[in-house]
Amino acid sequence: MEIIKRQLINLPHWFIFHNICFLLSLVNNVAMDSTNNSPAKSSTLNQVIVLHKHGELSHSSIFPNIGSFENSNEPEGHLTSNGRQKMYQLGEALRSRYNSFLSNNPLEFKAESSDVDVALESGLLVLHGLAKAEGQWIYDNSTNYLPIPIHSSPQEYPCALDSDCDCPFIEQWNKSIDNHPAMKNIKANYKETIKYLVEKTNSTAFQSLTNLTILFKYLEYAKNHGYPLPDYYTREIYLNLSKIDQQFEQLEACSSDILSIRITGFFKQLKAIISENLSDVNETFKINKPKLHLFSSAELLLSSVLCGLGVSESKIIPEGATLVIELHEILGEDFVRLVYWNTDYTIEPTHLVPIYCNKTSDFCGIKEFLSNLDEFILPDWQEKCGLCPNGYRANEIMAIILCVIILTIIITTCAAVVRRRKHREEYDLLE
Numbered sequence: 001m002e003i004i005k006r007q008l009i010n011l012p013h014w015f016i017f018h019n020i021c022f023l024l025s026l027v028n029n030v031a032m033d034s035t036n037n038s039p040a041k042s043s044t045l046n047q048v049i050v051l052h053k054h055g056e057l058s059h060s061s062i063f064p065n066i067g068s069f070e071n072s073n074e075p076e077g078h079l080t081s082n083g084r085q086k087m088y089q090l091g092e093a094l095r096s097r098y099n100s101f102l103s104n105n106p107l108e109f110k111a112e113s114s115d116v117d118v119a120l121e122s123g124l125l126v127l128h129g130l131a132k133a134e135g136q137w138i139y140d141n142s143t144n145y146l147p148i149p150i151h152s153s154p155q156e157y158p159c160a161l162d163s164d165c166d167c168p169f170i171e172q173w174n175k176s177i178d179n180h181p182a183m184k185n186i187k188a189n190y191k192e193t194i195k196y197l198v199e200k201t202n203s204t205a206f207q208s209l210t211n212l213t214i215l216f217k218y219l220e221y222a223k224n225h226g227y228p229l230p231d232y233y234t235r236e237i238y239l240n241l242s243k244i245d246q247q248f249e250q251l252e253a254c255s256s257d258i259l260s261i262r263i264t265g266f267f268k269q270l271k272a273i274i275s276e277n278l279s280d281v282n283e284t285f286k287i288n289k290p291k292l293h294l295f296s297s298a299e300l301l302l303s304s305v306l307c308g309l310g311v312s313e314s315k316i317i318p319e320g321a322t323l324v325i326e327l328h329e330i331l332g333e334d335f336v337r338l339v340y341w342n343t344d345y346t347i348e349p350t351h352l353v354p355i356y357c358n359k360t361s362d363f364c365g366i367k368e369f370l371s372n373l374d375e376f377i378l379p380d381w382q383e384k385c386g387l388c389p390n391g392y393r394a395n396e397i398m399a400i401i402l403c404v405i406i407l408t409i410i411i412t413t414c415a416a417v418v419r420r421r422k423h424r425e426e427y428d429l430l431e
């Protein structure tokens, strides 16, 4: 016993130290692997791009005969109190994840939002959770609110954040969605459910799938808020409606005949942001570029973007869902990593790996990532949307040509009439 003790004591210090280091490095590696799955030890985060769907929206019934609830303290069309809290928590979660990357300098942030109340409210709350007036940014001791501007009408990238934008093709597509071949399939598969609901509500409005999904969202909202539910809303009906809703959203957001039109604007902007920040871009050019871009979007955009990135799992994208695109530099090369929060921001977000990326890690090579974006960017977006490429100019020219034609017609007819009349007068005179 004595001998062992003595031997232990006699062991050189460096030996123990070395072993502790070795153990620590092991633990460290294991921890790295489980959270980062990082192939390289030295990855530098260079840029964070956040796209989130607005938080919980207050609903009220727009259909007759489906029961209604008093909802006076949650004004319709705005975030609910739960929605506000969640959006603020999202901001805090982003702060804790990127705390070593970001300071509280407002110039490090750039924000854009759909021009819709819930999206703007969401953006404001996320930013408030993310950055506070501290140190040199304090302007009044009674508040730590740090104002960061939110742009709501990006001119350069039309329709980047709004599914509700000036694009006749989308409008037309929306209007005829109930007649889309894929919709007819869904209708055929769930004809029992539809028939049942039409009978129970005494309303043929629910023959339309658009209306059925609105009904479903309304009923789920009522359920989550403890409002009384109609008797017909059984578990089986709930399950069927949620499947209808999921398939409907998948079609609306990702159908191949509309996906590129929906995401061209956002993908163009994404490409521009990423390209500005690549490691081989001139350093002086990069100074004062924002580190975090926040995009607060209305309804469908996030679903469509996930489809375009090839990471959609055909699930319903809930309110508050958030995609983060991280731009990393590893040994002089650029990589993208995609992380996703469903609605629980207290847990680690999941890593999404698109199929076109190297599957051995969570990091996606920048080339593969950008070339996928290119596949969806329509160079002739305006034309595809049914807009005149050069806007009013083309219209003006058309108008001038039309005027000239009409004038010519009028003049020649007048001249002809006058000549004939003259003729007749001469003829009359002769008689």
Ligand SMILES: *[C@@H]1O[C@H](CO)[C@@H](O)[C@H](O)[C@H]1NC(C)=O
Pocket (backbone or CB within 6 Å): 138, 139, 140, 141
């Ligand atoms: C905030 O409080 C500190 C310490 O109480 C004071 O020195 C400072 O002037 C105050 N700043 C403002 C902007 O009121």
Ligand SMILES: *[C@@H]1O[C@H](CO)[C@@H](O)[C@H](O)[C@H]1NC(C)=O
Pocket (backbone or CB within 6 Å): 163, 164, 165, 170, 171, 174, 210, 299, 300
């Ligand atoms: C298309 O429909 C979706 C969902 O019903 C709606 O959010 C969007 O505003 C509509 N867009 C247009 C251009 O009508």
Ligand SMILES: *[C@@H]1O[C@H](CO)[C@@H](O)[C@H](O)[C@H]1NC(C)=O
Pocket (backbone or CB within 6 Å): 189, 190, 192, 193, 194, 196, 236, 237, 240
């Ligand atoms: C639910 O959908 C299935 C078909 O997917 C159908 O057989 C069943 O009758 C539906 N249930 C109700 C209550 O409508």
Ligand SMILES: *[C@@H]1O[C@H](CO)[C@@H](O)[C@H](O)[C@H]1NC(C)=O
Pocket (backbone or CB within 6 Å): 202
């Ligand atoms: C259904 O609607 C029709 C016409 O609006 C009405 O006459 C009928 O009484 C309603 N039935 C039920 C069960 O509400």
Ligand SMILES: *[C@@H]1O[C@H](CO)[C@@H](O)[C@H](O)[C@H]1NC(C)=O
Pocket (backbone or CB within 6 Å): 062, 063, 064, 204, 205, 206, 207, 208, 211
């Ligand atoms: C959907 O519901 C609205 C509101 O009740 C109704 O005006 C509209 O006609 C319905 N759409 C269809 C296609 O039935």
Ligand SMILES: *[C@@H]1O[C@H](CO)[C@@H](O)[C@H](O)[C@H]1NC(C)=O
Pocket (backbone or CB within 6 Å): 046, 047, 276, 277, 278, 279, 280, 281, 286, 287, 288, 289, 290, 291, 329
């Ligand atoms: C990306 O932009 C940030 C913010 O300006 C900058 O700190 C970083 O060095 C840039 N990274 C690369 C790889 O350009």
Ligand SMILES: *[C@@H]1O[C@H](CO)[C@@H](O)[C@H](O)[C@H]1NC(C)=O
Pocket (backbone or CB within 6 Å): 282, 283, 284, 285
């Ligand atoms: C970076 O760009 C600036 C301005 O365009 C230029 O003056 C400078 O020489 C460039 N530096 C390098 C290393 O290319």
Ligand SMILES: *[C@@H]1O[C@H](CO)[C@@H](O)[C@H](O)[C@H]1NC(C)=O
Pocket (backbone or CB within 6 Å): 039, 358, 359, 360
């Ligand atoms: C994928 O990554 C592994 C390890 O980082 C590398 O050896 C391999 O060449 C990569 N494959 C492609 C297609 O980039």
